Amino acid sequence: MNRVTPKLPGSVRNENVERNLAPSLERRRLRAYALMMLADGLLIFFAFALAGWVWEAVWAHPRTMLAANALLPVYYTIALYNGSYGLTALSDWLFAVRKAMVGLAISAGLINLIAFYAKSNDDFSRASVTLALLFTAIFVITLRRAMALLIRRRWKGRIINRLVIDDGGSGFPSPDAVVISAAEYRLDPASHDPFMLDRLGKLLRNQDHVVISCPRERREQWAFLLKSAGVYGEIVSEPAQSLGAVGVHHYDALDRTTLVVSTGPLGLRARITKRAFDTLAAAGGLLVLSPILIAVAVAIKLEDGGPVLFVQRRLGRGNQFFDMYKFRSMRVEKLDHDGSRSAARDDDRITRIGAFIRRTSIDELPQLLNVLKGDMSIVGPRPHALGSQANNKFFWEVDRKYWQRHSLKPGLTGLAQVRGHRGATELEKDLTDRLQSDLEYIADWSLLRDLEIVLRTLMVLKHENAY
Template structure:
């Protein structure tokens, strides 16, 4: 286990000092899954070719190779759903072999079932196809046995990032993990300081598991904070009810028990499908809307000669800061970088072209670039400026659940927006209505719901509260 320490960092220097303490293994794992799929495809084809060569004297027999090609789509469909290509499959070759064989047997049974009812199995050599299945099973298992050896050789045996946050609780150790001292980084779970939350978010970036050891009186605060950052989090010991624990993990060697208090809102496959949806939609929108984007940029520039874009720091996923892009709609000298003053109807700060693009939501279109960068998603809770207030209170002072909306990437649009909850937040209810919709969206995410929200957004682009 490695010990990390470092000086106190403020918001301006946190990127340099905090980012990258944990290298991203997620992309590496994704590449490993793709390679495993490619090897499986090659091995299954090789198995059926070898069976044909052994039994019939030639491997290119059309029926035999057709069986392999028909098998593969069914096999991959089942394998992707039974965790044949999951994180545990990289650590445990026995588990990986069992899941791969299960997928192979089920796909073989389905293939035989379809062939029987279509009366096409008579065209295949039963011995050759059976040998193909047997050879496939042997080769796939052999490949799984090699995976841990390759990982030990090139990854140092490490397939996940684990972080322990020591906040003065019981002693705790975890193999292949990093450890940080909460006091050295001034991490206070009871604080609602956005800069502290940004600092914590950068420390948690790329972490697959976070374990916090803290005194009993601070466990509930840490549990809430971990839920808000969208990571898999555990708190050493503590009463399950007050922490909202969703599971228990016992570490036999140390005789320690941790409570699983957060897992993140989306699984690996869901994150991939959501990201692909974002890239396809944002990329297509950028191409289709490019004439409009250029025209609006020219109009803004011609009106007063100022910059086209307005860049504002906002809180994103994991409570981390990011620079959100908008078309500038206010006079240069009256831009509100922190969002301390909500825009009002007939606001004297808004330019002529600014009034139009705000009323039609065109000012938000540059955030397509934020989506392609990965800072934002097409659909998600809308990001707010740091100085935003409701009823003369900061948003997190109105309801501490506000931080939980940051466990997903912020969106160009969201459930709150299509329900009409947008515009100025003059009263606390203006925020709580949005917050309720955001938390509902997070708890019930589905790709179908994202598509539905995008469709509904078309009909609310122009809104009475958009000024």
């Protein structure tokens, strides 16, 4: 295996990659879902209020509005689970109408059943409720058609980002995809060059579907990179067991079949939940710990007059680089920006204040800013510097699966840390133990486990391997 020197610059200019960065259509879709939900709720109330006026000659008659209040939460629950607010509902308005009508019918049936057994049918006007449901159906159908026209006009009908990487395969002539050449961007799936992986990570950012067209002998290598990047990835190929395919996708209009080889570790709801937890925890942590942060910053400045923060490039989600913040714990003239030398006991580079904040893990607290920026999570695999080594080997040389730990955002703490896998990586086992814990965390993520790891972290802030 050829040794990769992380200090060398990438072979493709960054501005070429930046020009091909895709906007986040997921945020756009989330806003559309929220708008549809809000509009559905308003239309249901309006329809029931109108029905009260038509049948009872009273706008928003209390008996009619009582039915609307009972119907709405049931309708939302069913609609959220049957795909009424999903990707297909944005791309196919007839599908969206069918799902909404099914949700409305089931909701009305459930409310009627509950009212029957609760002997509260007399609280509702059957005629006005029936009329309200009819109005609701008309309004919702109109809304779905209007949404389709709006998407076609404002978004040009584009609701997903699809990227095709042509690496010399049979091609994938998709009219709604951006096609790039692997050769043009020096994308080599067999390479372990972190600069190449950073370029690839930037190109894959915000992509909803990634399709690789490559020769047979490179399919396994591309499948591995897609899994490591944490994206939904497909490879133009016939089914092959060695690729670890998780599904098959047929494109009848293109006369192509692809293997789905990666889907990303977390679904949309899980990512929203994790991000909400990260934001609340980081903001709360900065507020509560602000006296400590200020005191440590003043102490570092008074000790030698150097900068308070140490900024180091680390590997993050999708194997992309990001700048990680720490309190500076080493002497200015001996800072190790590449991380090629792990800290050790009695390290002559560490200041007096630095020794204390490293033992107590206080030096890591500025990473709460990274969490708020979205570069990191509260819990996840710890980010490593490019020059980090175990037994004089770069981490990716020890185990090829090292890249797969970057399918999630790195964390301020992680499962490996609470299990005691901290400190210097002198032996290869020091790295493989951490890697095993990181991959286990990614495979079995849950919010409950994040909370558990945070609580366990509080009990091991001062650790014998923290120096």
